[in-house]
Amino acid sequence: MKNEMTGKIKILKDGPYVVTGNIKLSEKIITSQGKGYVYREGRELPQAKTYTLCRCGKSKNPPFCDGAHSKCDFHGDETASKADFVDRAEVLTGADLDMLDDHRCAFARFCHRNDGTAWELIRQSDNPTLKNEAIKAASECPAGRLVTVEKSGAFIEPEYEPEIVILQDPERGASCGIFVKGGIPLQSADGSLYEKRNRLVLCRCGESVNKPFCDATHIHIKYLDDQV
Ligand code: FES
Known part of the structure; x- marks a missing residue:
């Protein structure tokens, strides 16, 4: 932005x-x-x-x-x-990465990657490679349904x-x-x-x-x- x-x-x-x-x-x-x-x-x-x-x-x-x-x-x-995303989204806790999920799905399927789905990947995010994959799986969701969040509270968003x-x-x-x-x-x-x-x-x-x-x-x- x-x-x-x-x-x-x-x-x-x-x-x-x-x-x-x-x-x-x-x-x-x-x-x-x-x-x-x-x-x-x-x-x-x-x-x-x-x-x-x-x-x-x-x-x-x-x-x-x-x-x-x-x-x-x-x-x-x-x-x-019209409520804000953070107020509507469910908070999912992963190993080294959390994720917000508002269930607003466009079925674009970018949350599926070779090593698993965004939900599976955040659970294994203490592995740096899988953490990276989890971030991609969430960030590439065009609907913005999924947003990964560092344990520090920082939201991860792609630059568009x-x-x-x-x-x-x-x-x-x-x-x-x-x-x-x-x-x-x-x-x-x-x-x-x-x-x-x-x-x-x-x-x-x-x-x-x-x-x-x-x-x-x-x-x-x-x-x-x-x-x-
Ligand atoms: S023709 Fe579909 S909205 Fe106008």
């Missing part, structure tokens, strides 16, 4: 996300490697100072809004808690520049949510602001029960924006 942030994402009632401030837009493809996952570059997406991203899942021009939300009777009520990444998940035959990186402010349809976070994933299939955040429903409904 090095640059001064001028842009933001504004949620429109029963409509799209309006992104202002010239925020970079890209697409990445979740790709398995060993027992873990990496990102592969996706399509090049057009860049603009202001753009609107589909939230209802029905646009014929994804990831952008094409007005379909007004014809499909989209109900985009924001149901997610502000960017919006459209995620694709061909392994699961689905299109994933919108990965918002680098503390871009997120404004509710009612004008209030969500907690600023370095990592979060927004729903774009229209069916999350925890709107505006992704809750992995895109996997169950096999949401496909036909660009995979």
Whole structure:
């Protein structure tokens, strides 16, 4: 979060996300490697100072809004808690590393690594190699569900520049949510602001029960924006 942030994402009632401030837009493809996952570059997406991203899942021009939300009777009520992450998250104690887990899962699976899952790895974090792996497993979670914490109380976060990444998940035959990186402010349809976070994933299939955040429903409904 090095640059001064001028842009933001504004949620429109029963409509799209309006992104202002010239925020970079890209697409990445979740790709398995060993027992873990990496990102592969996706399509090049057009860049603009202001753009609107589909939230209802029905646009014929994804990831952008094409007005379909007004014809499909989209109900985009924001149901997610606005409480801060640290107040919502469960504290998990490991050997040399603790972890916060708010259970807000986008099913991106970066918490799985060759040596185990983030939960298994923190338990073995008195081994420096596995501690490092635990940090990666938590930090690479795009949803920001997992945050590792040193025994000193210091939170560990990757350095991200502000960017919006459209995620694709061909392994699961689905299109994933919108990965918002680098503390871009997120404004509710009612004008209030969500907690600023370095990592979060927004729903774009229209069916999350925890709107505006992704809750992995895109996997169950096999949401496909036909660009995979
Ligand atoms: S939100 Fe406008 S088309 Fe989906």
